[in-house]
Amino acid sequence: MSDNKNKTLFISDLHLDTDTPVILESLLALLHRQAAGADALYILGDLFEAWVGDDDQSDIADAVAAALLALSQAGTRVYLMHGNRDFLIGEDYASRCGATLLAEPTVIDCYGQRVALVHGDSLCTRDTAYMAYRKQMRDPAWQQAFLDRPLLERHMIAQQMRQKSQEANSQKASDIMDVTHQEVTDLMESLEVNILVHGHTHRPGIHTIRLHESIRGSDEAVRIVLGSWDQKAWVLEFSPEGYELKPFAHPAAAKVANG
Ligand code: MN
Numbered sequence: 087m088s089d090n091k092n093k094t095l096f097i098s099d100l101h102l103d104t105d106t107p108v109i110l111e112s113l114l115a116l117l118h119r120q121a122a123g124a125d126a127l128y129i130l131g132d133l134f135e136a137w138v139g140d141d142d143q144s145d146i147a148d149a150v151a152a153a154l155l156a157l158s159q160a161g162t163r164v165y166l167m168h169g170n171r172d173f174l175i176g177e178d179y180a181s182r183c184g185a186t187l188l189a190e191p192t193v194i195d196c197y198g199q200r201v202a203l204v205h206g207d208s209l210c211t212r213d214t215a216y217m218a219y220r221k222q223m224r225d226p227a228w229q230q231a232f233l234d235r236p237l238l239e240r241h242m243i244a245q246q247m248r249q250k251s252q253e254a255n256s257q258k259a260s261d262i263m264d265v266t267h268q269e270v271t272d273l274m275e276s277l278e279v280n281i282l283v284h285g286h287t288h289r290p291g292i293h294t295i296r297l298h299e300s301i302r303g304s305d306e307a308v309r310i311v312l313g314s315w316d317q318k319a320w321v322l323e324f325s326p327e328g329y330e331l332k333p334f335a336h337p338a339a340a341k342v343a344n345g
Contacts, residue, residue, distance in 0.1 A: 090123040096322040098130035098285025099314035112319045112336040117153045124162050130285050131169025131205030138240035139233050140178040151182040158184030170207045197326040202279040206286030209265035285312040290320050
């Protein structure tokens with residue numbers, strides 16, 4: 087579809103799971119409409135609610151892979167970045183999706199603008215308990231030991247970890263689960279970008295901020311936060327003319343139960 091040419095889309099935090107059929111439907115609708123013919127689609131983490139290894143067969147993983155592969159074979163580049171829930175997505179699954187796995191952070195050229203991409207959890211440094219946990223989860227030795235366990239055991243461990251994290255988060259003040267401003271400006275200055283796109287916090291919005299030093303002649307910068315797909319779908323559309331963060335209603339067939 088030519089009307090999507092010169093468009094690049096960014097999404098994150100779909101948290102797909104077996105009990106979220108509407109979100110899957112909503113993703114498939116996006117891939118068939120807004121994403122069809124687009125230059126690129128970036129998925130910035132937490133596409134899945136949980137991921138215990140590429141060898142874990144599921145209908146939802148198959149459906150997503152088939153749809154992303156079709157999009158990529160039709161000429162739209164597809165990129166996947168890990169989130170804090172699906173950080174174990176590997177090269178096997180990425181290739182089934184026709185997608186390229188992105189390191190974090192990644193800096194891209196988006197129609198002449200340098201744009202930095204992260205999932206966002208690395209910016210929430212005031213949550214010190216989470217940062218310690220993150221360090222362990224991102225340790226390659228820990229990951230390999232986990233992946234070497236039987237699938238059933240991995241599911242049980244993942245379930246326990248999710249429960250613990252939900253309990254811990256319910257006790258935390260909401261502001262410590264947002265990004266730390268200083269981390270944002272440090273990252274943008276070190277990467278020499280004026281635009282940062284991330285998800286994770288589930289607080290969609292576009293924030294204008296001042297950097298401490300100017301990047302390419304300007305100390306003004308923009309932090310774009312993608313939304314989580316619970317009540318609505320959120321898509322950042324980037325084009326040579328500019329960008330827009332848009333909410334979309336899910337397909338009308340069913341209501342979202344998970345909230
Ligand atoms: Mn996240």
